[in-house]
Structure formats: structure tokens, C-alpha cells
Amino acid sequence: MTSASSSNLRTPTARRLKAEILVVLLVTFGTSALNAIVRLVGALAEGSLRDQPVSLNDALADDPWLNGALHLIRIAGLLAWGGLAWYLLRADGIRGMPGRMRGPDWAWGAGLAALIGIPGLGLYVVGVVAGFGRPIDPAGMGVTAITVVPLLGWAAANAVAEELVVVGWLVTRLRQLRAGSLDDAALTRRTVAVIIAASALLRGAYHLYQGVGAGFGNIAMGVIFAAWFLRTGRVWPLVIAHFLIDAVAFTGYPLVAPWLESLA
Numbered sequence: 132m133t134s135a136s137s138s139n140l141r142t143p144t145a146r147r148l149k150a151e152i153l154v155v156l157l158v159t160f161g162t163s164a165l166n167a168i169v170r171l172v173g174a175l176a177e178g179s180l181r182d183q184p185v186s187l188n189d190a191l192a193d194d195p196w197l198n199g200a201l202h203l204i205r206i207a208g209l210l211a212w213g214g215l216a217w218y219l220l221r222a223d224g225i226r227g228m229p230g231r232m233r234g235p236d237w238a239w240g241a242g243l244a245a246l247i248g249i250p251g252l253g254l255y256v257v258g259v260v261a262g263f264g265r266p267i268d269p270a271g272m273g274v275t276a277i278t279v280v281p282l283l284g285w286a287a288a289n290a291v292a293e294e295l296v297v298v299g300w301l302v303t304r305l306r307q308l309r310a311g312s313l314d315d316a317a318l319t320r321r322t323v324a325v326i327i328a329a330s331a332l333l334r335g336a337y338h339l340y341q342g343v344g345a346g347f348g349n350i351a352m353g354v355i356f357a358a359w360f361l362r363t364g365r366v367w368p369l370v371i372a373h374f375l376i377d378a379v380a381f382t383g384y385p386l387v388a389p390w391l392e393s394l395a
Contacts, residue, residue: 217295
């Protein structure tokens with residue numbers, strides 16, 4: 132199944148595809164990956180990763196309303212990354228990404244969230260205990276009636292940006308670059324493997340600041356998500372799954388924090 136379809140589909144030249152991939156990744160998750168790798172190297176040089184906790188979604192201001200406003204501005208910037216990916220594909224006549232949300236997308240999304248999230252929690256615990264993962268507080272600003280909105284906003288923005296850029300856009304562009312078209316008949320096993328590996332390794336790389344375990348866990352997630360997209364051409368189930376995973380982690384962390392800290 133093709134990842135997108137349009138009667139006015141235009142396939143860019145290889146030169147333009149390479150330039151677009153380079154520029155978009157430098158603007159978005161490519162730079163995030165380089166930053167995460169450097170941060171991991173620095174953390175490893177300082178000692179055991181289990182002794183260096185990571186706090187996500189920290190407060191940006193003491194005033195709760197100002198904090199929420201600042202977070203929403205950053206959330207809008209992250210959503211724009213997903214918008215950029217959508218725009219570039221649509222400009223070339225690709226109108227099926229992300230497409231319309233369908234009822235079954237929620238069921239598939241919930242299933243994928245369980246498939247990724249439950250083993251992911253186990254890998255996180257093992258990684259921290261073994262010393263190749265960092266303890267993570269996913270809700271550094273705390274979970275209150277006021278902070279729930281920006282926390283869920285981050286979950287949505289992460290899902291939209293990562294799945295549109297790292298899966299929808301990147302997989303589509305790599306298909307065009309490697310196979311010359313979006314026809315399934317043009318795909319070889321080698322091409323499929325290269326595309327899945329590229330998407331998965333990028334996803335794992337920009338999570339390395341959380342530790343080696345997080346990197347491998349996100350590579351596994353990336354393999355599943357890229358393979359799903361190549362097979363179905365559907366992005367919404369991936370966005371929903373990612374949102375559910377992050378939403379549960381961000382807002383539910385206080386409920387399991389004592390247990391996780393006792394294990395670490």
C-alpha cells in the first residue's frame with residue numbers, strides 16, 4: 132500500500148530530495164539527535180547514568196499562568212515541525228498524509244500504545260537498575276489542575292511532530308529517493324530495511340539524552356512504527372499511540388514515582 136496518493140503527484144529530483152532531507156532534519160530532529168548524543172557522552176563521562184536523573188517539562192516561570200503560556204508557545208513551535216512536513220509533502224501533490232482520522236485509528240492507536248508502552252516501562256526499570264538508563268521525571272513542573280493542560284499539549288505536540296516528521300515525511304522522502312516512486316512494486320526488501328533503519332535510528336538518537344536504554348527502546352518503537360506506516364500508509368494510529376504513551380507518562384508519573392524510585 133502506498134503511503135500517499137494523488138492524481139497530481141510530483142516526484143522531486145534526487146538532488147532536491149537530499150537537500151530537503153538535510154535541511155529539514157537540521158531544523159528538526161537531526162539537530163535534536165546531535166544534541167542528545169553530546170549530552171549522553173557528557174553524562175557518561177561524569178559517572179553512572181543511574182545517578183544522573185533527567186527532568187522533562189520543567190516549569191519555565193514561577194507564576195503558573197505565565198508558565199502555561201510559555202509552554203504553549205513552545206508547543207506551537209513543535210507542532211510547526213509537523214506542519215512543515217505536511218506542507219512539503221502536500222506541495223508535491225501528496226495529500227494522504229496524515230489524511231482523515233477514522234474510527235478504527237483509535238483502536239489501533241491504543242493497541243500500539245500498549246504494545247510499546249508496557250514493555251517500554253519494563254525496559255526503563257531494567258535500564259536504570261543496570262546503570263545504562265537515567266531516572267526520568269516526565270513532569271518536572273508537577274501535575275496539577277493547571278499544569279495538566281501544557282503536559283497534555285506536550286504529549287500531543289510530541290506525537291504530531293515526531294510521527295509526521297520521523298515517519299510520515301522521512302519514510303515517504305526516503306521511498307522516493309531510494310525507489311524513485313511511491314509504488315509498492317518499486318520497493319525491494321533492502322530498500323524497506325534501509326528506510327525502517329533510518330527512521331528508527333533517528334528516533335533512538337534524539338532520545339539518547341535519557342540514557343542508552345531509552346535509545347534502544349525508541350529504536351524498537353521506531354522499527355514498529357515505520358514498518359506499520361510502510362504497510363498501511365496510516366499515520367493517525369501512530370500519532371494516537373504516541374500521544375497516549377506520553378499523556379500517561381506525563382500525567383500519571385506521580386502515581387508510580389515512589390515505586391520506580393524504590394526500584395532504582
